[in-house]
Amino acid sequence: MNNKLLVSASPHIHTEESVRQIMWLVTLSLLPAGIAGALIFGFKVFWVVLASTLSAVATEALIQRAIKKKITILDGSAVLTGILLAYNLPPGVPLWIPVVGSFFAIAVGKQVFGGLGQNIFNPALAGRAFLMASWPGHLTSFSMPFAYDAVTSATPLALLKEGKAPEYLNYLDLLFGRRGGCIGEVCVAALLLGAAFLLLKGYISWHIPLSFIATTGALMWVFGPRGLFSGDWLFHILTGGLILGAFFMATDYVTSPLTRKGQLIFGVGCGLITAVVRLWGGYPEGVSYAILMMNAATPIIDRYTRNRIYGSQ
Amino acid sequence: MKNLIGHFVKGIAKENPTFGLILGLCPTLAVSTSLANAIGMGCAATFVLVCSNCMVSGLRAFIPERIRLPMFIVIIATFVTICELLMKAYFPALDKSLGIFVPLIVVNCIILARAEAFASKHKVAASFFDGLGMGIGFTVGLSIIALVREATGAGSILGFKFSGNFEPALMMILAPGALLTLGVLIAAVNLLKERRAARP
Numbered sequence: 001m002n003n004k005l006l007v008s009a010s011p012h013i014h015t016e017e018s019v020r021q022i023m024w025l026v027t028l029s030l031l032p033a034g035i036a037g038a039l040i041f042g043f044k045v046f047w048v049v050l051a052s053t054l055s056a057v058a059t060e061a062l063i064q065r066a067i068k069k070k071i072t073i074l075d076g077s078a079v080l081t082g083i084l085l086a087y088n089l090p091p092g093v094p095l096w097i098p099v100v101g102s103f104f105a106i107a108v109g110k111q112v113f114g115g116l117g118q119n120i121f122n123p124a125l126a127g128r129a130f131l132m133a134s135w136p137g138h139l140t141s142f143s144m145p146f147a148y149d150a151v152t153s154a155t156p157l158a159l160l161k162e163g164k165a166p167e168y169l170n171y172l173d174l175l176f177g178r179r180g181g182c183i184g185e186v187c188v189a190a191l192l193l194g195a196a197f198l199l200l201k202g203y204i205s206w207h208i209p210l211s212f213i214a215t216t217g218a219l220m221w222v223f224g225p226r227g228l229f230s231g232d233w234l235f236h237i238l239t240g241g242l243i244l245g246a247f248f249m250a251t252d253y254v255t256s257p258l259t260r261k262g263q264l265i266f267g268v269g270c271g272l273i274t275a276v277v278r279l280w281g282g283y284p285e286g287v288s289y290a291i292l293m294m295n296a297a298t299p300i301i302d303r304y305t306r307n308r309i310y311g312s313q
Numbered sequence: 314m315k316n317l318i319g320h321f322v323k324g325i326a327k328e329n330p331t332f333g334l335i336l337g338l339c340p341t342l343a344v345s346t347s348l349a350n351a352i353g354m355g356c357a358a359t360f361v362l363v364c365s366n367c368m369v370s371g372l373r374a375f376i377p378e379r380i381r382l383p384m385f386i387v388i389i390a391t392f393v394t395i396c397e398l399l400m401k402a403y404f405p406a407l408d409k410s411l412g413i414f415v416p417l418i419v420v421n422c423i424i425l426a427r428a429e430a431f432a433s434k435h436k437v438a439a440s441f442f443d444g445l446g447m448g449i450g451f452t453v454g455l456s457i458i459a460l461v462r463e464a465t466g467a468g469s470i471l472g473f474k475f476s477g478n479f480e481p482a483l484m485m486i487l488a489p490g491a492l493l494t495l496g497v498l499i500a501a502v503n504l505l506k507e508r509r510a511a512r513p
Contacts, residue, residue: 134482
């Protein structure tokens with residue numbers, strides 16, 4: 001009875017949260033946007049998401065089995081990658097596109113680097129970049145919202161790039177997703193719902209999304225079509241993949257900086273590249289490339305924004 | 314004689330320039346977009362390699378130690394020029410698709426490496442077989458990469474399209490495709506080597 005005081009190594013208080021729980025909750029927070037996508041573009045969207053997710057999980061299991069590692073498909077990270085990739089695809093793609101894309105995302109984007117936690121680039125975006133470079137035709141033909149057949153329409157940003165103002169849209173349409181676009185990016189309201197959940201639970205912080213969106217909006221406002229300070233910043237925030245990218249992909253723990261200061265730099269960098277691509281680039285939309293480029297810069301940002309150890313110089 | 318065969322074989326298998334020594338990667342990555350290009354480039358490099366190896370080896374007694382590298386380069390450049398003019402005269406289409414990479418054979422690391430590491434220390438016959446083996450090894454390596462890239466990126470082999478509605482992945486004939494293919498193939502070769510070494 002003289003040994004009642006037990007002293008274990010720190011940390012003494014810890015939460016029950018695990019990688020698995022966080023991954024599944026992020027997946028849950030993406031659900032509203034997927035349902036909205038299915039309502040807007042029809043049931044075919046469901047098959048794209050399913051094909052992408054199954055392919056991601058199968059690839060992860062096969063590779064981990066082949067290299068005799070522990071199979072970790074239940075931690076939800078492969079499911080999340082598959083869903084995110086599908087959300088970045090146009091609704092009318094042939095089903096082999098998400099299958100090949102998810103294979104690439106997991107095999108080359110993630111497992112080559114050593115699996116979860118080791119990858120430099122966001123796997124879903126690596127998969128998207130691969131698909132975009134390989135089959136640009138499939139990745140840029142968007143179906144019309146609420147037209148349940150093969151009618152295609154350009155995205156608002158693509159119209160803008162061609163010099164045609166998309167006049168038929170008002171901000172409410174953009175907020176609720178009445179426009180051409182990728183499966184998961186169109187319904188901003190549903191995305192914001194999921195994002196609010198993640199922010200309230202504390203799984204993501206506001207630093208990256210806010211600095212990302214604010215930078216893009218500010219630059220689009222400053223460099224407007226009719227001279228300085230004439231840009232339609234709200235239009236640019238609501239279109240494209242900005243909301244999806246800023247809240248769900250730029251905030252990926254593995255590929256974004258660790259410190260708050262680093263995250264602000266990361267977000268501003270993403271916003272800057274997005275705006276530059278939208279204003280002067282060859283593509284109408286630049287969110288995915290912006291995040292990928294800043295992913296590459298993350299190790300450097302981390303090195304220069306390391307927290308000062310208390311008491312040191 | 315056995316020695317000569319050894320010099321010949323090592324370039325193809327154990328010290329393959331592409332997968333073993335990882336040398337000469339700029340032309341490997343740049344011209345492996347189609348099998349025809351790869352074979353053309355491989356033949357041109359093999360020709361230069363064999364000729365420069367023999368010449369360097371034959372002149373090794375007369376080349377002063379301190380200026381050997383410039384002299385190697387002059388010898389190599391001579392054969393590259395011959396090769397380029399021949400190609401322009403007899404294979405204009407190939408010359409056009411290889412473009413700047415024909416004159417750039419001058420700075421191909423394999424050729425200079427063999428001149429420095431092998432030909433300047435060995436007899437002419439040995440150098441000839443070393444050059445031939447290395448050249449064929451380079452051609453084979455290049456052709457394997459090109460075969461994969463042309464099949465997946467352009468949906469054809471030697472210019473003949475696959476039948477059926479196969480949609481090639483455009484990226485495989487762009488620069489990232491070259492790096493990906495090379496990486497996967499080197500990994501596969503290393504895996505094979507490891508398996509072989511592990512076997513008792």
